[in-house]
Amino acid sequence: MALLEVKELVTYFPHDKGRVQVVDHVSFTVNERECFGIIGESGCGKSMTATSIMRYTNEVGARIAGGEILFEGRDVLSFNKKQLQDYRGGEVSMIMQNPMSALDPLFTVGDQLIETIRRHTGANKKEAYRKAEEIFTFLGIPTDRMKAYPFELSGGMLQRIAGGIAIGADPKLIIADEPTTALDATVQLQYMQLLKKIQRQTKAAILLISHDIRVIQMMCSRIAVMYAGQIVEEGKTEDIMNKPIHPYTKALLSAANPHAVKVDRISTINGQPPFLLNPASTCRFTDRCEHCTKKCLERNTQMYVGSSIEHLHRCILMAEENEKNEENAADRADERSSEDPGTEERKAAV
Numbered sequence: 001m002a003l004l005e006v007k008e009l010v011t012y013f014p015h016d017k018g019r020v021q022v023v024d025h026v027s028f029t030v031n032e033r034e035c036f037g038i039i040g041e042s043g044c045g046k047s048m049t050a051t052s053i054m055r056y057t058n059e060v061g062a063r064i065a066g067g068e069i070l071f072e073g074r075d076v077l078s079f080n081k082k083q084l085q086d087y088r089g090g091e092v093s094m095i096m097q098n099p100m101s102a103l104d105p106l107f108t109v110g111d112q113l114i115e116t117i118r119r120h121t122g123a124n125k126k127e128a129y130r131k132a133e134e135i136f137t138f139l140g141i142p143t144d145r146m147k148a149y150p151f152e153l154s155g156g157m158l159q160r161i162a163g164g165i166a167i168g169a170d171p172k173l174i175i176a177d178e179p180t181t182a183l184d185a186t187v188q189l190q191y192m193q194l195l196k197k198i199q200r201q202t203k204a205a206i207l208l209i210s211h212d213i214r215v216i217q218m219m220c221s222r223i224a225v226m227y228a229g230q231i232v233e234e235g236k237t238e239d240i241m242n243k244p245i246h247p248y249t250k251a252l253l254s255a256a257n258p259h260a261v262k263v264d265r266i267s268t269i270n271g272q273p274p275f276l277l278n279p280a281s282t283c284r285f286t287d288r289c290e291h292c293t294k295k296c297l298e299r300n301t302q303m304y305v306g307s308s309i310e311h312l313h314r315c316i317l318m319a320e321e322n323e324k325n326e327e328n329a330a331d332r333a334d335e336r337s338s339e340d341p342g343t344e345e346r347k348a349a350v
Contacts, residue, residue: 001031002029002030002031002032002322003030003032003034003071003072003172003173003205004029004030004033004053004069004070004092004173004205004207005029005068005069005070005071005332006026006027006028006049006053006067006068006069006070007027007067007068007069007070008023008025008026008027008030008054008066008068008071009023009026009027009046009049009064009066009067009069010023010024010025010026010064010065010066010067011048011051011052011057011062011064011065012062012063012065013061013062013063013169014061014063015277017277017278018278019065019278020275020276020277020278021229021276021278021279022045022046022048022062022218022229022276023045023048023049023052023229024229024230024276024279025066025067025230026045026049026226026227026229026230026231027067027231028141028224028231028234029246030173030205031205032205033199033203033204033205034205034206034221034222035199035205035206035208035219035220035222036205036206036207036208036220036221036222036223036224036226037207037208037209037210037216037219037222037223037224037225037237038207038208038209038210038223038226039106039204039209039210039211039212039224039225039252040225040226040227040252041105041211041252041269042054042226042233043192043273044227044228044229044273045226045228045230046177046209046211046226046253047097047177047178047209048062048207049226050094050175050177050207050209052064052069052192052208053069053076053092053095053175054088054092054175055069055075055076055077055079055084055087055088056094056130064077065187066333067272070331071091072091072172076343077298085121088155089116089119089120089168090120090169090170091171091172091173092171092172092173092174092175093165093166093167093168093169093171093173093174093175094175094176094177094349095159095162095163095174095175095176095177096162096172096177096229097177097178097179097181097182098181098182099150099155099158099159099161099182100150100151100155100158100179101161102162102331103158103161103162104150105149105150105151106149106290107149108146108149109145109146109148109149109150109153109158109161110129110136110145110146110147110148110149112165113132113135113136113146113164113165113168114128114132116128116165116168116169117131117132117168117169118241119124119169120168120169121169121170131168132146132168133146134182135164135167135168136164138164138197138201139160139161139163139164139194140160141157141160141161141164145157147239147316150186152244153258155182155183155187156183158303159180159182159183159187159191160181160191160194162179163179163191163194163195163198167198167201167202167204168215170202171202171205172204172205173200173204173205173206173207174199174202174204174205174206174207175206175207175209176195176206176207178209178210178211179191179208179210180192180210180212180215188212188215191220192215192219195219196219198266203246205220207218211280212256213252213253213256214256216237217237217241218223220237221236221237222234222235222236222237223235223236223237223240225240225246225248225252226238227248227273227285228273228274228276228284228285229279229310230280230284230301230314231303231314232248232249232313232314232315233245233246233248233249233267233306233311233312233313233314234247234303234311234312234313235307235308235310235311236308236310239306239307239308239310239311240311241253243306243307243311245306245307245311245313245315245340246285246313246314246315246318247285247289247290247291247315247318248269248285248288248289249313251267251269251288252269254267254347255267255268255269269288270288271287271288274287281300281301282296282297282298282299282300282301283296283297283301283314283315283316289328291317293317295316295317296316296317299307299316301314301315301316302314303346304318304319304322306318306322332350
């Protein structure tokens with residue numbers, strides 16, 4: 001069952017010459033108890049999508065221009081101030097990519113966790129303190145560190161505490177925005193194992209945002225690939241990893257993991273994502289795509305069905321190739337069905 005539904009979401013930053021459209025008609029769903037991943041290089045719109053879902057856009061100077069964000073069927077964009085306060089932290093919580101800037105340096109980490117628990121559960125101070133101790137124990141952090149200030153703790157410990165604050169009010173959805181960016185490889189693995197443990201314990205759904213394919217592959221059952229403010233491919237993790245369709249997805253996998261696709265050497269993606277000031281409706285990967293043709297520069301893009309109804313992509317060339325393959329398969333089937341009637345009778349007799 002769908003817990004979160006994002007439909008045709010459009011978010012932009014105002015500009016003297018128009019709009020910088022950082023999220024452009026983005027649609028996806030996150031089901032109950034599911035871990036759904038959004039992957040793409042820096043600047044593709046992943047974090048702004050999460051910011052829009054939490055309705056933090058005003059705080060960063062952005063605007064939501066269209067679309068819907070439905071949480072359990074309720075329209076998040078129509079929430080009043082009270083509903084928004086209950087939604088943030090209570091029903092949906094967010095783990096920021098930089099815990100040092102997300103935590104208040106003037107209060108101990110324990111006080112910040114206790115405040116979250118009391119605000120969203122109605123617990124008194126003693127009950128909230130007891131639950132905070134349980135969360136610290138669950139995270140593998142000594143409870144005496146509750147009295148520490150953020151600047152007294154390591155990056156790995158701060159990231160675990162940020163995760164603890166996120167689950168303090170037992171939310172139904174946790175948005176983890178680049179949670180391993182500031183961690184070294186060993187601590188990254190430990191943190192991913194912690195996130196899995198949190199999901200098993202709380203039964204919450206997770207929306208995981210990352211540019212690290214290994215992290216997404218380890219955690220998620222479904223993936224959306226973002227580029228230049230748009231989702232260019234979406235599907236089950238095994239389909240995206242083993243049968244990528246969009247040229248950007250293939251390039252991303254090849255650059256990150258040479259074993260993900262058949263290549264002789266590790267490749268790079270030349271160039272940079274486009275500046276999204278009044279973006280075109282045609283393919284936005286054309287300047288960096290080795291398969292680009294005239295059609296890609298002239299025709300508007302849309303999401304096409306790939307290898308299955310659950311595997312979608314935004315590539316005109318791949319859609320046409322798939323259509324030709326289906327037509328050829330249909331022709332071969334017609335040829336077989338129009339065999340000599342006598343042949344069919346002999347087969348039946350045998």
